[in-house]
Structure formats: structure tokens, C-alpha cells
Amino acid sequence: MKALYPGQDDSNHGEPNVKQQVQISMPNFGPADGLNQYLQFSRQLGLLVIVVIFMGVVASERKEGLLSVLFVKPVSRLRYLSLRWAVNALYVLVSFAIGGGVAILYTALLLGKPHIGAMGVALLLYLCYLLLVFSWTFFFSALFRQGPIAGGVSLVPLFVLPFLGALWKPLGSWGPYGAASMGSSLIGGADMAPVGLSFTGVASALIDLGLSLVLLLGAYAAIRRAEL
Secondary structure: OOOOOOOEOOOOOOOEOOOOOOOOOOOOOOHHHHHHHHHHHHHHHHHHHHHHHHOOOOHHHHHOOHHHHHOOOOOOHHHHHHHHHHHHHHHHHHHHHHHHHHHHHHHHHHOOOOOHHHHHHHHHHHHHHHHHHHHHHHHHHHHOOOHHHHHHHHHHHHHHHHHHHHHOHHHHHHOOOHHHHHHHHHHOEOOEOOOOOOHHHHHHHHHHHHHHHHHHHHHHHHHHHOOO
């Protein structure tokens, strides 16, 4: 009688049995993961699209001499910049909000009923950070005559702020990127539990709004002193 060892049987004449059961553990995706995918896409590609589209919003008109013609007429620099900033910022925010609404809709259809309140607050926090990204792109477009230069400089804070926030936690919580980080943490996901809205997240969003207005005034100061 032939002795059988673990991994052997008598049907293959003592050769090792190569049939093994492999168990793969899959994460339990929920409604929060649907919106988190949209927010992650917005952080990675959406912000780059904002910079590329609006890096010449003022610089291109300045380079082509349109501003020198426009300001000959009774149109003040502040009024021009305020309208350009408001209209294009509204375009950015509405586009993101519509995308977020669609993300919530397909999340409800595919992954289950989402927490509408938490997702709505997360979108509002992201809107504040998106407004800031647009505003510093607008400012650099007014500061530099060349759109590509304005776009290149606008990319610096886009990558530096999250990096510095990861190195220094107070800056990551209270700084400009804290609103976006809070938005992702608020809804959670498969690999992290949701957290409640903190004061630091609200403060970061208010800081983003305040800096956006400061950057608008900075764009006005840059155009006021620039040679058109």
C-alpha cells in the first residue's frame, strides 16, 4: 500500500497535486465609492483641465491687444476683470456641480442609496477649492502676458499644496487643500470610514473663498500696472 502525503494522491502516481484553491478577497464597494471616484478624477485631471483652459483667459486678450482697445472705452479694469472672473468661475462651478449630480445618480443606481447630505457637503467643500484653483490661474493669467507661462506657474501650487499638507498636518487641515481633503474624508469609502464634518474643514473652505477674492484683487492690481 502506498502512503499518501499532503499534496499527493494515488491517481497521479505520487506526483504533487498542483490543483490549489485560490481565494481572492474583493473590497466591499458601497455608495461612497462612486462619488469618491468622481472626486479623485476631479483632483487628478479636472484641476489640470481648469489650468489649461483658463491660463489664457486674460493673457491672450492682453497679448493680442484687445485690452488696450477695450479700456479706451468707458470700461473700467475692475469691472472687466470682475465680470470675466465671475462668468468663468460660474462656468467651472456649475460644470463640477452637474458632474457631481450625475455621479450621485449613477451611484444610487449601481451601488445603492447614497448619503445625500454628506455627499452634498463634500461637493460644496470641493467647489471652494476648485474656485481657488481657478482664481490663482486667473491671477497668473493677468500677471503674465504669455498664457503658457501663466499655466506653468499655476501648476506649482496645484502640486505643492497637497505635498506640503502631507508633510505638515496643520497645513493639510487648515490650509487651502484641507477643504478637498475633508470632502473625501466626509463620505469615506471601501478603504476608509467616513468622518464627521470638522471645524478645520469649514475653516479651510472659508480660507479658499477669501483667497479667491484676494487673487481677484491681485489680478486687478497686475492689470492696472501692466503695459497693455
